[in-house]
Structures are given as C-alpha cells and as structure tokens.
Amino acid sequence: MRDLLNKNYLEKQDIITLLSANEEDTKALFSKASEIKEKHVGNKVYFRGLIEFSNICGKNCYYCGIRAGNNNVNRYNLTDDEILDCARFAYENHYASVVLQSGELANEVFSKRIENLLTEIKHLSNNRLGITLSLGEQSEEVYQRWFNAGCHRYLLRIESANKELFQKIHPNNEHHSFETRLNCLKMLKKIGYQVGTGVMIGLPFQTLEDLADDLLFLREFDVDMVGMGPYIEHPDTPLYEYRDLLLPRPERLQLGLKMIAILRIMMKDINIAAATALQAIDPMGREKGIKVGANIIMPNVTPGEYRNSYKLYSDKPCTDENPDDCTQCLEARISMTGNTIGFDEWGDSKHFKEKKRPE
Numbered sequence: 177m178r179d180l181l182n183k184n185y186l187e188k189q190d191i192i193t194l195l196s197a198n199e200e201d202t203k204a205l206f207s208k209a210s211e212i213k214e215k216h217v218g219n220k221v222y223f224r225g226l227i228e229f230s231n232i233c234g235k236n237c238y239y240c241g242i243r244a245g246n247n248n249v250n251r252y253n254l255t256d257d258e259i260l261d262c263a264r265f266a267y268e269n270h271y272a273s274v275v276l277q278s279g280e281l282a283n284e285v286f287s288k289r290i291e292n293l294l295t296e297i298k299h300l301s302n303n304r305l306g307i308t309l310s311l312g313e314q315s316e317e318v319y320q321r322w323f324n325a326g327c328h329r330y331l332l333r334i335e336s337a338n339k340e341l342f343q344k345i346h347p348n349n350e351h352h353s354f355e356t357r358l359n360c361l362k363m364l365k366k367i368g369y370q371v372g373t374g375v376m377i378g379l380p381f382q383t384l385e386d387l388a389d390d391l392l393f394l395r396e397f398d399v400d401m402v403g404m405g406p407y408i409e410h411p412d413t414p415l416y417e418y419r420d421l422l423l424p425r426p427e428r429l430q431l432g433l434k435m436i437a438i439l440r441i442m443m444k445d446i447n448i449a450a451a452t453a454l455q456a457i458d459p460m461g462r463e464k465g466i467k468v469g470a471n472i473i474m475p476n477v478t479p480g481e482y483r484n485s486y487k488l489y490s491d492k493p494c495t496d497e498n499p500d501d502c503t504q505c506l507e508a509r510i511s512m513t514g515n516t517i518g519f520d521e522w523g524d525s526k527h528f529k530e531k532k533r534p535e
C-alpha cells in the first residue's frame with residue numbers, strides 16, 4: 177500500500193485500498209497527507225466565523241434535524257441587527273471571514289435580505305471581512321446578485337456523488353433533485369465563486385466504492401474547497417430507521433479522517449474544512465482533521481441561545497457556549513496540533529488562485 181502514497185494520480189481502486197488501510201498503513205497515509213499539507217498550503221489554519229442565522233427550511237432532506245417536516249424544532253430567525261453583531265464580533269476578533277448559513281429558502285424577500293446583509297457586512301468591516309454563503313440551491317440570477325454584493329465563496333454540498341444514494345437520502349420530488357444540485361454547482365463556478373462542496377461519510381447504504389467515487393467527483397469537478405464529515409444520525413429524521421446499518425461512530429470518524437487525508441493527497445492546494453461533525457464523535461476530532469490535512473475551521477459565532485436549535489445531527493458540540501469561549505478554546509486546541517491561526521487573513525483557496533492565473 178505504501179507505493180500508492182507516492183503515486184501522482186490515484187485511481188479508483190487505489191482510493192478503495194487506502195480507505196481500507198489497516199492501522200499501520202493508516203498511520204503512513206496520515207503522515208503523508210500531513211507532509212503534503214505543510215508543503216502546499218502550510219501549517220496555518222484559517223477561521224470562518226459561522227453564523228447560523230435561521231433554522232427555517234423549505235426542504236425535507238431525510239438526514240437533517242431541521243427539515244421542514246420535523247415539528248420538534250424551535251424555529252428561529254435572527255434579526256438583521258443580530259446577524260450584523262455576529263459579523264462584527266468575527267471582524268473585531270480578527271477572524272477575517274464569516275459564513276452565513278441557514279435552512280434553504282428561495283424567494284425574493286430572502287434574496288433581497290441576503291443582498292442587503294452582504295452590503296452591510298462589507299460596510300461594517302471596511303470591505304475587509306471575506307464572506308461565504310451556504311444557502312442552498314438558488315437561481316443563477318440570485319447567485320449573481322449575491323456575488324455582485326460582495327460574497328466570493330459558496331458552499332453547497334452534493335452530499336453524495338452517487339445519484340442513486342443521493343435519491344435514497346432525499347425525497348423523490350423536484351425540490352430534491354441531483355441534477356439541480358449539480359447544475360447549481362456549475363452555475364456558481366461559472367459566475368466566479370470559489371466553490372466548496374462536500375459529502376457525508378458513513379451513510380446507511382454507502383460503500384467504500386461510493387466514497388471513492390465521491391473523491392473522484394471532487395477532483396473531476398475541480399473544487400476549490402471541501403467540507404466533509406461523518407454522517408451522524410438524528411432521531412427525528414426518516415434515515416434514523418436505518419441506524420442499525422451504520423458503522424460504530426469511532427469507525428465513521430476514522431473513515432472521515434481517511435477521506436480528508438486521501439483528498440489532501442489528491443488535491444494538494446485546496447481548502448479543506450475540519451467539519452464540526454468530527455468533533456461530535458470525538459472531542460479532539462477537529463484537531464485530528466487538521467493533523468491529517470484540513471486547514472479551515474468554522475468557529476460558531478451564532479449566539480449560544482440559538483445553537484441548540486440548529487441541529488442537523490445529534491450531539492452537535494459547543495451548543496451551549498458563546499463565541500468568546502469558542503475563540504479561546506480554539507486557539508489552545510490549534511496550537512496543540514502544531515498549526516497557527518491565520519488571524520486577519522482570508523486564507524482563500526490557493527487552488528482557486530492558481531486556476532485564475534493566466535497561462
């Protein structure tokens with residue numbers, strides 16, 4: 177297996193072999209990924225202050241705790257002033273970037289609201305806060321308006337690159353279409369966003385072959401950023417019925433770390449986030465993600481009182497903390513990994529910049 181780590185181009189079977197690596201070989205995989213990360217993106221971790229401003233969603237994804245059909249959720253929607261306060265907190269604490277995330281809504285009131293918020297956030301930070309949006313599927317016109325208003329990165333997870341599996345974890349209707357998701361990703365790329373996507377790891381019905389295909393999809397689509405983490409079941413969701421098919425959580429975590437490490441080897445200069453779901457399984461999960469190739473962390477800057485109501489999955493960590501606690505806790509945790517924090521730096525995807533460079 178060690179020979180695979182020195183290959184320039186991993187094929188599907190190579191990836192499956194790496195995903196099945198035993199303990200000893202996994203150590204070699206992690207160490208190779210860490211070496212590549214240091215060489216290509218450095219040992220710096222960049223912050224994206226995450227503002228989960230509303231858990232109101234029009235969709236019904238089978239794995240998600242805030243799906244429209246779940247009546248056991250307290251729905252909330254921060255005011256514009258509260259959202260701007262979160263952005264100000266991120267700016268004043270040198271985070272350099274924020275992510276605006278919410279359940280998915282597609283209507284003109286929502287589009288206009290986001291457009292105004294983007295303008296306001298740029299204004300309050302003298303144009304210095306970088307902004308990522310994670311607001312699901314929208315029309316090309318809306319994506320373009322948000323880009324014009326100052327957003328330059330967009331996260332839209334494909335969740336699974338296997339259409340059949342995608343269809344098993346979503347309702348079978350036009351609001352949950354694999355083709356639409358793919359089209360949205362293409363539109364975002366065309367407009368000029370740094371595009372991020374990602375998948376869930378350890379889903380029921382998912383095979384190692386599916387995961388290898390997910391990694392091949394990320395390379396083929398030439399993504400700039402990836403956020404992927406272990407699937408964690410939520411009791412108020414239809415997919416919970418299949419929990420007996422799941423790997424034990426520690427194994428899902430290990431698979432998640434292997435996916436990050438292999439992706440770092442395949443796509444050396446992209447941004448990879450250490451997803452919060454890693455920490456939901458292991459208190460040191462995100463730090464482990466950083467050690468094996470991730471270089472982005474999304475500290476939650478949503479006021480603590482709302483975090484408990486934004487649970488896409490169970491056991492989400494840090495739901496009872498405030499943003500101040502997060503910053504201090506993270507600084508200590510990141511320095512333990514031998515990385516430093518890129519305060520006041522956007523930390524944009526090097527891969528994106530290289531693509532834009534004229535030949």
Ligand code: SF4
Nearest residue numbers: 233235237240243279
């Ligand atoms: S995954 Fe996103 S779009 Fe799907 S139900 Fe949850 S919040 Fe809504």
